[in-house]
Amino acid sequence: MESRESESFVRTFARGLQVIESLGRNQPEMNIAALSEDTGLSRSVIKRYVLTLTDLGYTRTDGRSYSLTPKVLNLGLSYLYSLPFWRQAQLELEELSQHIKQSCAMSILDGNEIVYVVRVPTYKILRASPTLGSRLPANAVSMGRALLAELQETELNEFLEHAPLKRLTNQTLTDRNDLRAEILCTRERGYAWVDAELDEAICGLAVTVKDLEGRALAAINVSLPSGQISEKQAVKKYLNLLRSSASNIRATL
Numbered sequence: 535m536e537s538r539e540s541e542s543f544v545r546t547f548a549r550g551l552q553v554i555e556s557l558g559r560n561q562p563e564m565n566i567a568a569l570s571e572d573t574g575l576s577r578s579v580i581k582r583y584v585l586t587l588t589d590l591g592y593t594r595t596d597g598r599s600y601s602l603t604p605k606v607l608n609l610g611l612s613y614l615y616s617l618p619f620w621r622q623a624q625l626e627l628e629e630l631s632q633h634i635k636q637s638c639a640m641s642i643l644d645g646n647e648i649v650y651v652v653r654v655p656t657y658k659i660l661r662a663s664p665t666l667g668s669r670l671p672a673n674a675v676s677m678g679r680a681l682l683a684e685l686q687e688t689e690l691n692e693f694l695e696h697a698p699l700k701r702l703t704n705q706t707l708t709d710r711n712d713l714r715a716e717i718l719c720t721r722e723r724g725y726a727w728v729d730a731e732l733d734e735a736i737c738g739l740a741v742t743v744k745d746l747e748g749r750a751l752a753a754i755n756v757s758l759p760s761g762q763i764s765e766k767q768a769v770k771k772y773l774n775l776l777r778s779s780a781s782n783i784r785a786t787l
Contacts, residue, residue: 549575553583554592554606563599610667614651619743622786626779627654627754634772637757643681646697648672673699673713674706676738677753680726682717684742684750705730725773730760739768743780745787754780
């Protein structure tokens, strides 16, 4: 990764993306003063960027406030369409979800978090159900645990050293040694099981999707209501189906 002080770092481009991200994570409409406060950029700089983004069709304005347009979706969808397995994963998980009558999803690892790239819900378990693009802490969910188990030792050590391990429920593993032991156990058994660590109401079973060289590209899971099914029951009922779906997705590579 290039340093922000490097000659290769295009600061103006980075600031434009910063403005888009600010508009996306805050209120539907923001004026120049609010954008300036959120980004730390001067009002004159913000004005140039939003005028440019409006000319390009990424934002719209009523003369005072600015908001994103649907064209911004092109930026995110470009990533999804670049994944060689995404369309097949969507079909596979829709079929799996319909068969088992449970919510299924696919995610990728991005830093300390997972990002949902496919989500097929059946009924709402979480208070705030994840959607496409949602981010969750990798350490506290089954897909994240499965992907962490595939990291090289140096990468895993770095994660365990720097990732914030917040206590989200009484079951969340926040001790780094305990989390390492559970990740290594996940690596050995070939699947991840996480129960009530993100939310007391949900547990999940996950496996990875690997490329032809055996490297983990993503993880898929089935989400289940916590307290209504044990790990042993979930493994017996869903693990082979999950592995079959992962194999079918891999076959498209």
